[in-house]
Amino acid sequence: MIKQISKMSMNALKENPVRSILTTLGIIIGTAIVIIVLSVGAGIKTLILDQITSLTPELLYVEIRVPSSGTRFEKESHTAQSLGAGVQITTMKIKDVEDVLKLQNIESGYGMAIGQSKFTHGSNEETAMIFAVGSEYKDVEGLKFSNGGFFTDREDKALEQVIVIGSTVKERLFGQNSNPIGQKVKVNKQSFEVIGVVEEMGTRYFLNMDEIVYIPIQTAQKKVLGINYIQAMALKMKDKNYMEVTVEQIEKLLRKNHNIKDPEKDDFVVRTLDDSMEIIDTVTNGISILLFLLAAISLVVGGVGIMNVMYVSVTERTHEIGLKKAVGAAPAAIKFQFIFEAVLISLLGGILGVLLGAGISWLVSFIANLVNFEWPFVISSFMIIFALSISVILGITFGYAPAQKAASLNPIDALKSA
């Protein structure tokens, strides 16, 4: 009986294929968004994790910040605005790094400033990003070299004019199969000796690490960037379990060095890996919630569309319903036929939506991979089952009222409606 009634529902759809497809549009879009959110979300997570793999939990980052009041996130956006408006914080110095390094739980660390400059070798020119860093950068970040190595603390203190270059910079300045170790590169009218080439790394922290030039921080301050401050420091703890205490110690020390009495007026901020993960989660969750909201709206719109079409269908087939009831169809049998029809429509929309969503997600990862991001195309049977379950539930929910109406028709009135 169920088999034959299901067939009736199916035949009803075949009678109106165009209408059935049009009705499913809302469901298609909604399901597609659900799949995209799940699939792209999983892809982004992999991407971000890949980008911050070097962020070990032992690491702390101290960054400069424009002092202000308000909540944490307000402060951050405020910082971005102020920096954009040209406000410069120049209070963090190499001395701060040296002092922090004396703290008990700090194993190593380096100060950092970022700049940009034109590098030339013979007739080759390359504008590259400068990472002016301390010698500990190599170990803290785990740099690997295809030629040579990194500068030492002694070279940094002695203001030696040495640089380490990324693989792309090397290619542009020296060509593909060359060994640039010992060669000279000109920057800011001064000659620097290449002492290392970093292995190809791709993107990290969403920067192309192969286009970076590393210069000892103190050399860079005096001879390239013309500054006496740093913008950030990275610190490695001996024991990450004392993170909170360590952060407090750093804050206290820097406040003393910077002559700050009120923590509200801090011109720096200490970030932990947890903070970074939190920010990433906040952003991705925000986007996901927004998209799910969008999906929910189109699914409800789609559901109402199905309800509408089902009411039309019941009206069109009042006569058929009357006949079936006259020959002994129980209300439940009629109800089943129409709910099943609604479920078929929404399931059809769900399947098309899954295909569309998977297609778009694949395209996104394909394009991301073209521009060198490690963005995998992730689709799991869970996502598909989840999306299809939603469409089935929608079909039942929005098909129920029309089916109920069909089931409760009076056979004689329904028959006379012919």
Next chain:
Amino acid sequence: MALIELKNVCKSYYSGSLETKAVCSANLKIKSGEFIAIMGPSGSGKSTLMNIMGFLDVPTRGRYYFENKKVTSFDEDSLAEIRNKKVGFVFQFFYLLPRMTALDNVKIPMIYADVKDKEQDKRARKALKQVGLGHRMKNRPNELSGGEQQRVAIARALTNNPKIIFADEPTGNLDSVSAKEIMKIFEKLNKEGKTIILVTHDSKTASYAKRKIRLKDGLIQ
């Protein structure tokens, strides 16, 4: 023992405060195996009376006993079961589903009786042969003449082997030759033991019945 017994059955329709008594104080006993014609002018309540007896409609007053059970207190599911198993309907306008073949139309009541596929096919074919349509099983209603369509409808009424066949003006839409063929089928079915209750205002059609009930303004005369 009466198969059907109506006690003081009334059916009224209301539009606002205006009451139309379609059937009024109907008292009636029908025994198993009878062949009855309900006659009367248009609007006299023939269809209303038949629909009540056929479980398609419920009276506004009075009691209806079927096989000594009080139908007036049955719920929707029980009514559906009785319509399905105990009675068969034949209507003036055939009421076949247009997108199905004759064979599939005949199967509809069996779907709701949860008869197995194979058995459905066997019984549907037998019923169609019984009404002389063994050669038109795969045709759709629009490929059949009026008389043939009505015979499909009769076959459909027979498949669950009901006790009673109700027919509301079954020949009303047919020419005299087809009408005669249809009435011959009813006559044969009655001889085989089926109770036939027929609504007609045509005396020729009514002449096949063994007993006539006349209605006027909703009252049995």
